[in-house]
Amino acid sequence: MDGAQPGRAGLIRRGIAAATLCLLAGLAGGVAWGANTVERAKLQFSRDELLASTRPMSQVYLKELHGEPVEARPRAGLELRLQRIFAQMLGEAKRLRPSAAQWDWRLTLVHGEEVSPFAMPDGQVFVSTKWVGRRRLGDAEIALVLAHEMAHVIGEHMLERVSALAAARPARNMRVSDVLRMVEEEWHVARELETLMQAQELEADRMGLRIVCSAGIARSQALTLFDKMARADRGQEPGFINSHPELLARKQSLLGSMEARSLGCED
Numbered sequence: 001m002d003g004a005q006p007g008r009a010g011l012i013r014r015g016i017a018a019a020t021l022c023l024l025a026g027l028a029g030g031v032a033w034g035a036n037t038v039e040r041a042k043l044q045f046s047r048d049e050l051l052a053s054t055r056p057m058s059q060v061y062l063k064e065l066h067g068e069p070v071e072a073r074p075r076a077g078l079e080l081r082l083q084r085i086f087a088q089m090l091g092e093a094k095r096l097r098p099s100a101a102q103w104d105w106r107l108t109l110v111h112g113e114e115v116s117p118f119a120m121p122d123g124q125v126f127v128s129t130k131w132v133g134r135r136r137l138g139d140a141e142i143a144l145v146l147a148h149e150m151a152h153v154i155g156e157h158m159l160e161r162v163s164a165l166a167a168a169r170p171a172r173n174m175r176v177s178d179v180l181r182m183v184e185e186e187w188h189v190a191r192e193l194e195t196l197m198q199a200q201e202l203e204a205d206r207m208g209l210r211i212v213c214s215a216g217i218a219r220s221q222a223l224t225l226f227d228k229m230a231r232a233d234r235g236q237e238p239g240f241i242n243s244h245p246e247l248l249a250r251k252q253s254l255l256g257s258m259e260a261r262s263l264g265c266e267d
């Protein structure tokens, strides 16, 4: 969700790779959720091929980050709120994109280190309770975080990123697994994707806000998320990959009344 890579110490050795690929976690196929359409990479692989290669990564994250599926036990407090809002946003996301209704959507709570929220392409959304708690997010702000991550999944952003890396190396005739291995060994190649990733972030913001507004949540209450994230990030080192546009610029781009109308927001 924000500029930090999802993994740090524990994951760095294993490869920013994995972390980067989470960030490699769009909107392809020329579907426009608003005015902000960009030239997109052509998808070279099937969703099934991507998922076959990324499922093992999910298992690694689950273990390294001390993740736990939200439905594993009864919840209270923040965990219960996350569970409830996830279900609400998912209902709206499925309504807006019926083709994604049967995907394997899951919320996984991260109990280990504080990592930024991220989503795997199969629909597994990882959220650190420490990350949310430290930012003191309200329900509308949590809704936007979760809807943003769902937008990355629905938009098949990771597939688009992997495709772009393969397309840049036609002579190597790469499969998904080859691309993932390459990123793991030479994570800096992900820097090639900065422009695409930034465009995808803006798209996930727009699609996420559309999901939030369709749930009847006030846009103004959700967008304060960016202020809280900016406050929490103050003084932090920039990530290895400059994958995200500046937070307050992201907020600004969602504030216009034209934007509100095109995204179905009333306020």
Ligand SMILES: [Zn+2]
Pocket: 001, 002, 148, 152, 201, 204
């Ligand atoms: Zn994002």
